[in-house]
Amino acid sequence: MSSLSFLKFYSSNPKLRGIIFTLLGGILWGFSGTCGQYLLSIKGFDATWITIIRMIIGGIIILAFSAIHKKEQLKRILLNKHDLFHLFLFSIFGLVICQYTYMTAIFYLNAGTATVLQYLGPLFIMIYTCIKTLRYPSAKEYISIFLAILGTFLLATQGNINALAISSQGLLWGLLSALGVMFYTILPINLMAKWGSIIVAGYGLLFGGIFLYLISGEWIFPFSIDLYTAFALAAIIIFGTVIAFILYLQGVNDIGAIKASMISCVEPVSAAIFSAIWLNSQFTFIDIIGFLCIITTVFLLIKSK
Known part of the structure; x- marks a missing residue:
């Protein structure tokens, strides 16, 4: 496709563009999870360093991208003490917890299973919403609770109630990553409405990565870098963090959050396929x-009022 044809497609087919971009974003997220599994299981990396590198470099790239059109906003948010405080809360309790627990779950399990467990996040969001608004779940939400419990039970036990079929640590970290998704989703709502998602995500990644580096106690990078390691890290940072995030945001803008959320459910499927093949x-x-039970849960919760 020539550059002129691409520009014509980009401007004249917003719905198709949104579907394609959201699909690509989900696939890239899944691929980056498999790259994390490669670094953890083959190259001997630990989840802390992968998370630190991903967050700091990814945050810098996203902020550099933001500076092209939103330079003044990048400065102003740092001068607002109230919003800066909430930005730090989001970076630590949202992004750090979400990213670190996910990578640790991959270490104990695999990219496909860890990603599916993380997709229990919308269930925790729904439960939080019901408690906050003092209401009972709807019929769809009750069904999604049942499917989420059933799906987690099948993954954890393979249907044998007397024994776990996966690592108990992996199951715990997978559920913690789902809780991380809840915090990651809820904490920045007001910030993103005021400053935009790209700026908030960029600073959140950068601040969170620096915080994790400072508390980790690991000051010197302890791993050797070869060509394959560099490719896997670049895939996690550039494709799985920066490009996937931008593609998903464009997809939300083109087709709306509900459709984009549904299409992005290709992520765990992508992670499982890449993990199995590679x-x-x-x-x-x-x-x-x-x-399928857990992914169906997400679909039901997205469609639920």
Whole structure:
């Protein structure tokens, strides 16, 4: 496709563009999870350093991108003490928890299973919303609770109630990553409405990565870098953080948050496929049923009022 044809497509087919961009964003997120699994299981990295590198460099790139059109906003948010405080809260309790727990879950499990468990996040958001608004779940929400519990049970036990089929640490970190998604979603709502999602995400990644580096106690990068390691890190930072985020935001703008959220459910499918093909992760028929239960949960919650 020539550059002129691409520009014509970009401007004249917003719905198709939104579907394609959201789909690509979800696939890239899934691929980046598999790259994390490669670094953790093959190259001996730990989840802390992957998270630090991803957040700091990803944050810098996103902020540099923002500076092209929103230079003044980048300065003003730093001068607003109230918003800066909430930005720090989001970076630590939202992004750091979400990113670190996800990578740790991958370490104990695999990219596909960890990503599916993280997709329990909308369930926790729904429960939080019900408690906050003092209401009972709707019929769809009750069904999604059942499917989420069933899907998690199948993944954890393979249907055998007497024994866990996966690492208990992996299950715990996977559920914590879902809680991280809840905090990651709820904490920045007012900030993003005021300053825009790109600026908030850029600063949140940068501040969170610096915070994790300072508390980790690991001051010197302890791993050797070869060509494959560099490619995996670049895929996580550039494709799985920066480009996927921008593609998803454009998709939301073109087709709306509901459709974009549904299409982005390709992420766990993408992670599972890449993990199986590239790293020989094994998934049983019961695993697939568990995946479908949890993904169906997300669809029901997206459609629920």
